[in-house]
Amino acid sequence: MFRNSRIDKTLKITLLVIALALCAPLAEAQQSTYSPYSRYGYGILNEPNFGNQGAMGGVTAAMREVSNINPMNPASYSAIDSTTFIFDFAFTGTHSLYEENGVTGKAYNFALDHIAMKFPIAKNWGFSVGLYEFSQTGYSFYDEIPIAGLDGEDDTYAISAYSSTGGINNLFVGTAYRFFNHLSVGFNWNYRFGTLQYLNVLTYPESSEYTKTYTYYMLELGQSAFQFGLQYEQTFADRHRFVLGGSLTLPADFDSQNYNMVLVEDTTYRYYDYKYSTPTSFSVGLSYTYDNRLTIAADYRQQNWSDATYFSRTDTLATSRRLSLGVEYLPRFLGENYFQVIKYRAGLHYSDSYIKFAGQNLREIGFSLGFGLPIHGSRSVLNLSLESDWTLTPRPDQIQEYNLKLCVGILFNESWFVKRRFN
Numbered sequence: 001m002f003r004n005s006r007i008d009k010t011l012k013i014t015l016l017v018i019a020l021a022l023c024a025p026l027a028e029a030q031q032s033t034y035s036p037y038s039r040y041g042y043g044i045l046n047e048p049n050f051g052n053q054g055a056m057g058g059v060t061a062a063m064r065e066v067s068n069i070n071p072m073n074p075a076s077y078s079a080i081d082s083t084t085f086i087f088d089f090a091f092t093g094t095h096s097l098y099e100e101n102g103v104t105g106k107a108y109n110f111a112l113d114h115i116a117m118k119f120p121i122a123k124n125w126g127f128s129v130g131l132y133e134f135s136q137t138g139y140s141f142y143d144e145i146p147i148a149g150l151d152g153e154d155d156t157y158a159i160s161a162y163s164s165t166g167g168i169n170n171l172f173v174g175t176a177y178r179f180f181n182h183l184s185v186g187f188n189w190n191y192r193f194g195t196l197q198y199l200n201v202l203t204y205p206e207s208s209e210y211t212k213t214y215t216y217y218m219l220e221l222g223q224s225a226f227q228f229g230l231q232y233e234q235t236f237a238d239r240h241r242f243v244l245g246g247s248l249t250l251p252a253d254f255d256s257q258n259y260n261m262v263l264v265e266d267t268t269y270r271y272y273d274y275k276y277s278t279p280t281s282f283s284v285g286l287s288y289t290y291d292n293r294l295t296i297a298a299d300y301r302q303q304n305w306s307d308a309t310y311f312s313r314t315d316t317l318a319t320s321r322r323l324s325l326g327v328e329y330l331p332r333f334l335g336e337n338y339f340q341v342i343k344y345r346a347g348l349h350y351s352d353s354y355i356k357f358a359g360q361n362l363r364e365i366g367f368s369l370g371f372g373l374p375i376h377g378s379r380s381v382l383n384l385s386l387e388s389d390w391t392l393t394p395r396p397d398q399i400q401e402y403n404l405k406l407c408v409g410i411l412f413n414e415s416w417f418v419k420r421r422f423n
Contacts (some may be wrong), residue, residue, distance in 0.1 A: 033108035035098060036139045037362060037391070040355045041310060041317050042168055043137030043149040043196065046069060048114045048409040049090055050132075055370020055385035056326025057347025061285025062245035064184070064231055069118045069128055069415050073247045074186035075229035075284070077118060077126035077176035088130075089115040090383065090409025097402040109138075113407055116172075129171075131275045134192050136167035147197070147204075158210070161201045168194035168221060188227040190279070192254075195220050200380040206270055214263040225252035241289040249281045251307070279308040293331070299324040305354035318361045322351035328372075343372030345385070355389075363392040364382060370407075379413035 038044045047058050051068035060072035069088050070076040080086075098105045116130025129389040142161040167194065176186025198217040204210040231245040256278040262268045281304065286299035301324070305317040326347035331340040346369050353362040366389025372380040384407070391401040 012305060029377055034109065034138050034140070035401055036098070036141055037353075037355055037357065037401065038139050039162070039198075040135040040162060040282040041135075041305075043135040043166075045320075045354065048132040048380035049092060049383075049385055049409060050088060050114060050116065051383060051409070051411060052328055052343065052345055052370065052372060053326075054387060054407055055345035055347060055368050055383070056297060056328060057299075057324040057349045057366075057368055058322070059285060059287070059299045059324045059347065061247060061283040061299045061301075062231065062243040062297055064233065064243055064245070065286075067381070067411070069116045069411075071116065071128060071130060071132070071172050071174065073189060073229040073231065073245050074128070074172075074174040074188040074227060075176050075184040075231040075245065075247070075273060077128045077174060077186050078124055078178035078184040079118045079125035082120050082123055082270040084120065084342065085412075086118040087414075087415050088117070088409060090111075090407050092405055092407040095404045099400045099402075101397060110379040113409070121175070123180075125175070126177075127175045129173045131169060131171050134168040134170040134194075137164045137196055138166075139164050140184050148315065156204065156206045159203050159205060161203070162199070164196070164198045166194060166196040168192050168196075172227075174227075176229070182232060184229075184233070186229045188229075190223075190225045190227060190249075192223045192225065193221065194208075211264050214261075216263075217258070217259040218261075219256060219258040219276075221254045221256050221276060223252050223254045223278065226250050227360045237370075239368065241292075243287045243289075245287075246284045247282065249278075251277060251280045253277045253309070259355045275309045275312045279304040279306075293329065293333070295326075295328045296327050297324075303354060318352070318356040320352050320354040320361070324349040330398050344379075345372070347372040351390075358392040358394045358398065363390055363423040365392065366390070366403075381411045381413070383407070383411060393398040 001056045020196060049206060050070060051062060053060055061071050064076040064079040066079050066081055067083060069086055086197045088145040090243045091110065093111040096107045114130060114132035116128060118126060118128040121127050130327050138162040141153055142159050145158040145160055147156045147158055171191045172188045174186060174188035176184050178184040202213040205266040227247060227249040231243055232403040233241065233243050235241045256276050258272050258274060260270045281302065283299055283301040286300035289295045301322040303320045306319045307314060308317055310316050324347065328343055330343045335341045348367050353364060355362045366387055367389040368385055370385035375382060387405040389403050393400065
């Protein structure tokens, strides 16, 4: 007889949507950076590690595979067969090293990287939904401020301590359709939400005549943004495949609530009506695949943050650019040993940050390695990636930041849309 596959499919999708919703507060509560540069703008912008992308330098524009999810270009959702359900989640651990004038500091953190699913609606028509971190802020440092003594009093000093927590998450829902077996068109609805909190504590260790001051600022943000993607795919001589891809994200304003609280002897609240937005951004890329075993890809991405509104101004952020290169190699589809069926990945990237520091963009350079480890008895894969990057500052005496990131993800690839026969 047959099982009721429609009920089975609906139940499984419903359970996974509930799991996705439950992960939203977890993602909002986590802290995935301790960078002092996260005090600028919306914090450090995240590069999620979906499938093979993180290990390949972050290439996305021309990446389309049946067995991967690529929300950075929604046109890729049409790369899905009629029986496959993809469920992907990953966690990232980061070891950070900070150095300034010979003084070093370390930080460690562990956070949810993403959770997402992709499944077919009909032939050549795919759908995807997921959640990943858009940006994160998290730092803690202090300055000593000299204070000259008055009326014969000794000189003293104050300590101004700064800290921050919070971030913005991105929930995406998207779909794509492939026309004429070559051209795919897709779009995402992105809902970005989160809270950024900043605290400054001013204390006077050597004087009791000054009152400790607390200054707290909170910013709550919510936004709907739309992203569109195109991919053109062409195969030559059966084994050679080229994909040309691009995506465009439209600018969007945030709905915001922000206020400032100052506590000295009395508490003072101030509510603000500042405007915030995200800019137009686009990416273009090209990938080449030979025999479905070797893939080489390159990307260029640009985000026009210099046009975005931040604290009702458009001159505080800078246009960011990123160039990514990546390669993936599979020795054999069916190997004589396990090492021959592992997917080996490597990548490079160079970027100008949207953070304007000392009159210039911060820059970043990094390289990555990774593996796609097949899970025995299934089409599912354990994805591992190791990325090393460092921040390049305008001057060598400014804080140097080095990050080593390990991402561990599991991609479940299951046939959920097949009627099963039982004897």
